[in-house]
Amino acid sequence: MIRILFLLLTVFSLKLSAQETAQNTSNKSMPGGLNSFRAEVAKQIDLSDFVWNEPFNLVVTFVVSKDGKMENVKLEESSGNTEFDQRILDGIKRIRKKKWTPAKRNEEPVESFYRLPMTFHPPK
Numbered sequence: 001m002i003r004i005l006f007l008l009l010t011v012f013s014l015k016l017s018a019q020e021t022a023q024n025t026s027n028k029s030m031p032g033g034l035n036s037f038r039a040e041v042a043k044q045i046d047l048s049d050f051v052w053n054e055p056f057n058l059v060v061t062f063v064v065s066k067d068g069k070m071e072n073v074k075l076e077e078s079s080g081n082t083e084f085d086q087r088i089l090d091g092i093k094r095i096r097k098k099k100w101t102p103a104k105r106n107e108e109p110v111e112s113f114y115r116l117p118m119t120f121h122p123p124k
Contacts (some may be wrong), residue, residue: 040098041116044091050084053122058085060092060116066109070096076115088118 059077062070073093078085103112 037095040095041092044094045088046091047084047087047120050081051123052120055119055121056080057117057119058088060088060118062092062096062114062116064100064102064112064114066102066111068099068102068109070098070100077117079120092116 056079057077058075058079060073061076062073065071070092073089073096075085075089079088102109104110
């Protein structure tokens, strides 16, 4: 139980933010909103056997298709640790089955790009 609480505290110490890059479009969204997406990402990432002392960043990008599917999940900026990077990508890919509300341009669904910068702080 203590290990689970420690893991949750570590995972929730993640600061996640997203940047919209499409112009002249309505916002796309995940069911439950962006905070729900952030919480889901944090739940899917297992960092239990990683130890670090300094904060670091990485950036993941993906596309939300016209039909609301998360596709082309890629690492834009690495943490410098290949195994860690892969765990982050795997965690995000596990939740891509959930449908997004796609962005719209002139009331028509359009494909849109999403950039998710993440900062990882050391566990306390």
